[in-house]
Amino acid sequence: EIRGVRLQGATVNFAYHVQAFDPAVPGPDHVKPVIAGSMQVPVGVPSSYTFTAVPQAEGYQWRQATRETGTVVEGAESNLAGFMDQTSGGYDLAVRSPVASGSFSFHLAHPSPVRMQALVYEKGFLAGPTSELRFKSRLGWASARQRAVVHVSLDEGRSWTEVYGQSGTDGAGEPAFNSRVVGLGAFAGRTLQFRFGYDYAGTGTYFAQTAGGVGWYLDEIELGNLERLGTMGSPVSVTV
Numbered sequence: 001e002i003r004g005v006r007l008q009g010a011t012v013n014f015a016y017h018v019q020a021f022d023p024a025v026p027g028p029d030h031v032k033p034v035i036a037g038s039m040q041v042p043v044g045v046p047s048s049y050t051f052t053a054v055p056q057a058e059g060y061q062w063r064q065a066t067r068e069t070g071t072v073v074e075g076a077e078s079n080l081a082g083f084m085d086q087t088s089g090g091y092d093l094a095v096r097s098p099v100a101s102g103s104f105s106f107h108l109a110h111p112s113p114v115r116m117q118a119l120v121y122e123k124g125f126l127a128g129p130t131s132e133l134r135f136k137s138r139l140g141w142a143s144a145r146q147r148a149v150v151h152v153s154l155d156e157g158r159s160w161t162e163v164y165g166q167s168g169t170d171g172a173g174e175p176a177f178n179s180r181v182v183g184l185g186a187f188a189g190r191t192l193q194f195r196f197g198y199d200y201a202g203t204g205t206y207f208a209q210t211a212g213g214v215g216w217y218l219d220e221i222e223l224g225n226l227e228r229l230g231t232m233g234s235p236v237s238v239t240v
Contacts, residue, residue: 024154031055060238066230067126074121074221076104086118086195091210093119100136100177100219108198109215110146110206118197120157125192125226131184133163133194134222136177140213142168145201148216150182153193160195168207177219184226191229196221 001015021027037049051060074082076094087093090111099105108117125131139148146168151160164182184192198216200206207214 033060062236062238065124067227068230069227072123072125072223072226072228074223075102075219076106077102079104080119082122084120084122086116086120088112088114088117095217098138098177098213098217100138102219105136105217105219106196107210107215107217108148108196109208109210110198110200111208111210113200113202113206113208115200115202116197117199118195121194121196123193124156124229125194125223126229127184127187127190127192128225128227129185129188130225131188132224133182133184134220134224135180135218136220137166137180138174138177138217139166139168140173140215140217141171141207141209142173142215143170143205143207144168145204146206146215147199147201148218149197149199151195151197152184152187153195154187154190157193157195170205172213177217192226194223 001013003013005012005014026032031052031054033051033054035049035051038047041047054060079094085093087108088111091107091109093107094104095107096104106119108119110117133150135150137148142148144167148164148166149162150164151162153160163184164180196218209215
């Protein structure tokens with residue numbers, strides 16, 4: 001309700017109802033296209049597929065990718081191979097100490113008050129009902145304004161959803177690595193991309209050191225019961 005609005009020399013009030021909704025969540029009128037065609041595509045032979053139309057849709061796109069099964073395990077033994085560096089730089093992202101296993105672990109810190117320091121896994125994944133992310137985490141010296149976070153993207157990095165978060169304690173934090181498990185069954189049937197980030201709220205105190213147990217250490221990243229997407233084609237428009 002808005003009161004006391006001056007309109008053409010008079011004071012008027014406005015009252016109306018607001019209903020919030022999440023555009024990423026299908027509503028009761030959502031129609032999902034049903035694809036029909038062979039599950040096995042022969043090599044070198046044209047294959048035809050059809051799908052049901054979606055009301056009000058102005059166009060359609062499709063893309064293809066190879067699918068690789070098996071658990072994916074990532075540490076920092078190959079430095080940043082397989083990851084995109086989205087940090088401000090100025091410090092080592094693969095360090096020899098502390099580690100959960102092997103010779104290296106990933107390290108994210110805030111040498112300057114840049115909000116997000118992140119490592120983005122380059123490959124995409126297809127999630128299933130039992131998919132999960134497992135990793136070893138040690139959040140060291142960090143203020144309550146600094147958070148270790150894991151995000152997933154359903155739109156190739158255009159937007160991100162938090163699936164794990166841990167704030168600092170304004171002190172020394174964790175003395176050792178701890179196991180973390182994040183269930184991903186809610187994203188079954190969707191393609192995912194992962195981002196591991198160290199976030200700063202942008203105001204208040206923060207630890208700016210980049211060594212000596214300061215910041216977030218990450219090791220033994222495992223992606224289980226997901227299918228890794230290999231070679232992926234660009235989206236192709238479909239004429240209907």
